[in-house]
Amino acid sequence: MSLRAKTAVYGLLCVLALPFLFPTWWMVTSSVKPLSEVFAFPPTLFPSSVSFQAYRDVFTLQPFAQQYFNSMYIALAVTVGTLAVSSLAGYAFARIRFPGANVLFLVILTGLLIPSEVTIVPLFQMFHSWGMIDTHWPLILVPILGAPSVLATFIMRQFFLALPGELEEAARMDGLGRFAIFSRIALPLARPALGAVAIFTFLHSWNLYLEPIVFLSTAEKFTLPQALTQFVDAYGGPMWNVQLSAASLTAIPVLVIFVIAQRQFIEGLAHTGLKG
Amino acid sequence: MTKKPFWTGRRRDHLAGYLFVAPQLLGSIVFVFVPLGLVFWYSLHEWNVLADTFDFVGAQNYQALADDPKLPGVLAATGLFSVGLVALNLSLALLLAVLLNQRLRGTIFFRTVFFSPVVVSLVAWTIVWGFLLQDNGGINGMLGAIGVDGPNWLRGETTAMVSVVVVQVVKNVGLNMVLFLAALQGVPANLYEAAKVDGAGRWRQFRTITVPLISPTILLTMIITVVGSLQIFAQIAVLTQGGPGTSTTVLVYYLYQQAFQFHHFGYGATLSVLLFAIVLVLTVVQWQLRKKWVFHES
Amino acid sequence: MKIRATALALAGLLALTACGGKTEEPAAAGPVSLRMTVWTSNEAHLKLFNEIAAAYRAEHPNVTEIKFDPIPFESYTTTLTTQIAGGNGPDLAWVLENAAPDFVSSGALVPLDGYDTSDLVPAATKLWQKDGKLVAYPFSTSPFGVFVNNDLLKAAGQPTAAELIAQGKWTWDNVIAAATAVNTKSGKAGLVVRDFDYKGWDNLSTVWAGWGAEAWSADGKTCGFNKPAMVEAMTFLHRAIFTGKALPGPGTTADFFAGDAGMTITQISRASLLKDGKFGWDLVPLPSGPKGNYAVIGQAGLGALKKGRNAKAAAEFLTYFTNAANSAKLAAYFPPPRKSQLNAETLAKTNPLLKPDQLQKVVVDGISTGVVKPSHSGQAEIAQAVRAALDPLWKADANVTAVLDGVCSSINPLLAK
Numbered sequence: 001m002s003l004r005a006k007t008a009v010y011g012l013l014c015v016l017a018l019p020f021l022f023p024t025w026w027m028v029t030s031s032v033k034p035l036s037e038v039f040a041f042p043p044t045l046f047p048s049s050v051s052f053q054a055y056r057d058v059f060t061l062q063p064f065a066q067q068y069f070n071s072m073y074i075a076l077a078v079t080v081g082t083l084a085v086s087s088l089a090g091y092a093f094a095r096i097r098f099p100g101a102n103v104l105f106l107v108i109l110t111g112l113l114i115p116s117e118v119t120i121v122p123l124f125q126m127f128h129s130w131g132m133i134d135t136h137w138p139l140i141l142v143p144i145l146g147a148p149s150v151l152a153t154f155i156m157r158q159f160f161l162a163l164p165g166e167l168e169e170a171a172r173m174d175g176l177g178r179f180a181i182f183s184r185i186a187l188p189l190a191r192p193a194l195g196a197v198a199i200f201t202f203l204h205s206w207n208l209y210l211e212p213i214v215f216l217s218t219a220e221k222f223t224l225p226q227a228l229t230q231f232v233d234a235y236g237g238p239m240w241n242v243q244l245s246a247a248s249l250t251a252i253p254v255l256v257i258f259v260i261a262q263r264q265f266i267e268g269l270a271h272t273g274l275k276g
Numbered sequence: 277m278t279k280k281p282f283w284t285g286r287r288r289d290h291l292a293g294y295l296f297v298a299p300q301l302l303g304s305i306v307f308v309f310v311p312l313g314l315v316f317w318y319s320l321h322e323w324n325v326l327a328d329t330f331d332f333v334g335a336q337n338y339q340a341l342a343d344d345p346k347l348p349g350v351l352a353a354t355g356l357f358s359v360g361l362v363a364l365n366l367s368l369a370l371l372l373a374v375l376l377n378q379r380l381r382g383t384i385f386f387r388t389v390f391f392s393p394v395v396v397s398l399v400a401w402t403i404v405w406g407f408l409l410q411d412n413g414g415i416n417g418m419l420g421a422i423g424v425d426g427p428n429w430l431r432g433e434t435t436a437m438v439s440v441v442v443v444q445v446v447k448n449v450g451l452n453m454v455l456f457l458a459a460l461q462g463v464p465a466n467l468y469e470a471a472k473v474d475g476a477g478r479w480r481q482f483r484t485i486t487v488p489l490i491s492p493t494i495l496l497t498m499i500i501t502v503v504g505s506l507q508i509f510a511q512i513a514v515l516t517q518g519g520p521g522t523s524t525t526v527l528v529y530y531l532y533q534q535a536f537q538f539h540h541f542g543y544g545a546t547l548s549v550l551l552f553a554i555v556l557v558l559t560v561v562q563w564q565l566r567k568k569w570v571f572h573e574s
Numbered sequence: 575m576k577i578r579a580t581a582l583a584l585a586g587l588l589a590l591t592a593c594g595g596k597t598e599e600p601a602a603a604g605p606v607s608l609r610m611t612v613w614t615s616n617e618a619h620l621k622l623f624n625e626i627a628a629a630y631r632a633e634h635p636n637v638t639e640i641k642f643d644p645i646p647f648e649s650y651t652t653t654l655t656t657q658i659a660g661g662n663g664p665d666l667a668w669v670l671e672n673a674a675p676d677f678v679s680s681g682a683l684v685p686l687d688g689y690d691t692s693d694l695v696p697a698a699t700k701l702w703q704k705d706g707k708l709v710a711y712p713f714s715t716s717p718f719g720v721f722v723n724n725d726l727l728k729a730a731g732q733p734t735a736a737e738l739i740a741q742g743k744w745t746w747d748n749v750i751a752a753a754t755a756v757n758t759k760s761g762k763a764g765l766v767v768r769d770f771d772y773k774g775w776d777n778l779s780t781v782w783a784g785w786g787a788e789a790w791s792a793d794g795k796t797c798g799f800n801k802p803a804m805v806e807a808m809t810f811l812h813r814a815i816f817t818g819k820a821l822p823g824p825g826t827t828a829d830f831f832a833g834d835a836g837m838t839i840t841q842i843s844r845a846s847l848l849k850d851g852k853f854g855w856d857l858v859p860l861p862s863g864p865k866g867n868y869a870v871i872g873q874a875g876l877g878a879l880k881k882g883r884n885a886k887a888a889a890e891f892l893t894y895f896t897n898a899a900n901s902a903k904l905a906a907y908f909p910p911p912r913k914s915q916l917n918a919e920t921l922a923k924t925n926p927l928l929k930p931d932q933l934q935k936v937v938v939d940g941i942s943t944g945v946v947k948p949s950h951s952g953q954a955e956i957a958q959a960v961r962a963a964l965d966p967l968w969k970a971d972a973n974v975t976a977v978l979d980g981v982c983s984s985i986n987p988l989l990a991k
Contacts, residue, residue: 010382012375013375013376013386016372016390017386017389017390020390020392020393020446021389021392022404022408023404023408024392024393024396026404027396027397084299086300088296088297089296089297089300091296092296092297093297096296097289098290098292098294099290101293104297104301106559106560108297108300108301109563110556111309112559113502113506113555113559114308114312114555115507115528115551116507117507117509117528118311118312118531118548118551118552119308119311119315121314121315121318121535121541122310122311122315122318123307123311126306142307145299145302146308147304147307147308149303150300151499151503154496154499158496162492177288177292178288179292182296192458196455196458200451203394207397207398225397228397243400244400247396247397250397251392251395251396255388255391255392255395258388258391258395259384259388262384262387262454
């Protein structure tokens with residue numbers, strides 16, 4: 001690429017990066033600013049003085065470590081469960097011809113587009129009648145089995161559609177059953193798609209906001225996005241620097257994982273995956 | 277003539293198919309369709325939660341829906357928002373992916389930058405954008421530096437809609453960018469070489485090679501983005517509260533207002549049914565269209 | 575087969591859940607556990623609540639548990655309503671002022687029969703009565719006052735608020751003149767009506783009450799937005815914003831407590847934000863308008879829900895939680911509605927940042943004479959309609975009378991409901 005083209009690409013990238021970078025930068029730097037400076041106008045790019053008191057407050061004001069653990073284990077459970085459910089269903093819809101497959105797929109697909117505000121009240125009634133209010137079950141079961149996992153099934157189906165059929169035929173000749181073909185042949189090849197589904201699912205669960213607020217009512221059971229709203233001063237006003245510290249603490253680890261995993265994730269997907 | 281065994285290979289395969297999709301299907305029934313059934317049931321009632329009344333009113337809520345003077349505006353805003361969001365999100369995601377697909381140093385840094393808003397808490401995100409979009413905020417500050425007198429973003433009907441779309445796109449475009457990147461890296465380089473030999477310019481290469489080859493990904497990202505556009509709620513609640521006037525009151529926000537703020541649960545449920553009907557039509561249409569333009573979908 | 579089984583399962587679930595909210599059986603006498611939803615998750619608050627609850631349980635052994643559930647302020651009423659709709663409502667709940675008419679008039683709250691109201695300030699309980707009976711206790715009654723940044727006023731060559739008050743010139747005309755001077759001189763905001771932000775219009779009642787204007791008549795049936803007093807007040811405000819630049823325009827916010835504004839109108843509880851304030855400040859009553867002196871208060875109530883499993887026990891606990899002794903403790907954070915505790919000495923103990931004189935003039939006098947912010951049954955829907963109809967007013971060339979007529983025609987059908 002010519003030098004001029006390179007400069008142009010870099011220039012374009014830098015300009016485009018601004019709106020992405022600034023809010024994140026603001027969130028992280030504001031968390032160490034004095035409270036009075038957080039909303040100073042114009043916003044300060046660098047804190048006038050740095051204090052990590054807010055980070056200490058995060059852990060003393062709320063059972064934040066416990067809440068961190070809750071979010072983590074719920075997101076992991078949802079991810080594992082979704083991978084299992086959606087790879088099975090996605091495989092079947094892509095590779096097995098059975099009567100009604102297309103209709104069933106379309107029926108399931110409609111669930112993909114239902115916003116959670118629509119079903120939250122009936123879901124609350126159902127979980128209440130099962131005695132599961134103020135437990136983590138609704139936050140685990142609904143994403144794995146309900147509307148959010150439909151997207152995962154869709155991605156898996158698209159992936160399996162693109163898989164060459166010869167390998168399966170060979171395995172069939174060797175007398176392998178459907179489940180064996182799925183688990184020994186198809187699934188190992190599907191690692192990149194599973195990676196994509198895992199990232200989507202984990203982030204979705206990690207950022208879930210409406211459901212925890214409606215279903216959970218004990219601080220020890222809260223998840224992170226819900227915990228963020230609980231840092232308030234004596235009059236219900238948000239303690240911004242503490243909230244932003246907590247927000248930074250929830251964002252940065254995920255970002256680090258992304259930096260580490262992104263190359264493998266993107267290239268893995270590219271070589272075998274959703275190219276169609 | 278020998279009797280065929282009942283469990284032929286085909287029958288076995290059918291059973292396997294049903295068993296494989298069973299968890300997803302049962303889950304959808306319990307956690308999607310039963311709740312939807314209940315929502316439909318509510319929509320036939322006048323339900324005041326506080327007064328604890330739940331009275332059957334038949335189609336009365338549907339009559340109210342037909343007579344609702346606000347509804348046409350809400351539907352127009354919803355359509356405008358979704359179309360704007362999908363168009364901007366997909367084209368920006370594709371542009372970023374193409375730029376980052378060049379063999380350049382520092383792409384990992386930029387990938388991370390463009391992905392980072394995805395993991396930032398929505399609360400922090402909308403607050404900082406609320407600040408940036410003020411009349412004397414950061415955006416207009418930057419525009420002023422290059423001699424442009426920026427509008428009062430969140431107070432004008434058109435600019436408020438544009439702002440909400442842009443804030444949402446910047447938050448989530450990273451996900452689509454990553455998917456496009458993966459798809460682009462899977463396009464064989466020799467196709468481009470061949471096109472170059474034929475004298476095709478960059479734009480023509482993009483149109484005739486790249487787009488068809490990544491069309492399955494375009495379909496996927498499109499569906500994801502349409503889903504996202506229908507779920508937008510916190511951003512509107514924080515940034516515009518559906519205003520100015522009712523210019524950014526999209527259907528989900530309107531149904532949230534009716535059900536949770538105004539306590540018209542029955543009418544809220546009726547709006548949910550309407551939303552579901554729209555979604556159903558959209559899904560079927562998208563699904564039919566895919567055969568037309570998605571390259572080698574079986 | 576498959577279809578029939580599915581239909582059966584669906585019907586079963588429907589039967590199981592559709593009436594989930596209605597089949598709640600009242601628990602027999604015996605162990606009682608209570609749950610109260612609140613929107614604070616402040617540690618000090620919860621500690622105080624738990625202490626009061628522990629003392630109550632010591633006296634009432636049948637009450638085995640009293641739990642305080644913090645719900646985020648932004649989604650408080652939504653979450654509360656969802657819980658009630660799902661059949662899992664709390665036994666007691668804090669109620670926001672703007673949700674008060676709905677909760678009170680719907681009969682969702684248990685009447686507090688026998689509550690000794692002799693000590694309560696009448697102005698404070700008005701909003702919380704149904705058919706003359708108290709149904710919720712206004713545990714927080716917080717008057718609006720004007721916080722003044724003396725440094726900014728002096729720098730603009732203006733007299734301080736205290737000087738104006740001493741001369742008897744603390745009027746809206748002078749306040750706006752001072753605010754304009756601050757803006758011209760420093761470029762900072764003159765006067766900020768906090769939480770208004772061109773959306774939360776009910777906070778403007780702190781302005782128009784000075785003109786004797788009201789959003790609607792006392793019986794809630796007649797729209798007040800196009801009455802002469804309101805037109806006059808809004809015209810004054812519009813001129814102050816767009817001609818005098820005394821208030822930051824739409825889409826511009828300025829934080830008084832960060833030192834970005836000369837004056838702000840807000841509730842006195844915000845004084846805590848001045849803990850590490852870096853400027854000289856004062857707290858004074860609202861300025862007088864054409865109709866003389868006035869005060870406005872904001873409130874929050876505590877009620878026991880009828881639908882709760884232990885409504886009677888909940889009401890008893892409410893009575894205890896808010897009795898004179900506990901009210902004095904709660905006064906550390908929430909200005910009480912009790913005459914006996916509304917004096918500068920009691921309040922000074924718990925509001926160290928405020929001087930006795932400030933407490934007397936703003937808090938004590940404010941609560942006894944104040945009017946509450948506008949509220950009406952179906953408030954959320956009306957508020958939304960007013961917000962949308964008022965939007966055209968916030969332009970420099972707006973026709974005030976026409977916009978206000980528009981507000982009335984937009985909310986009249988709702989007021990009539």
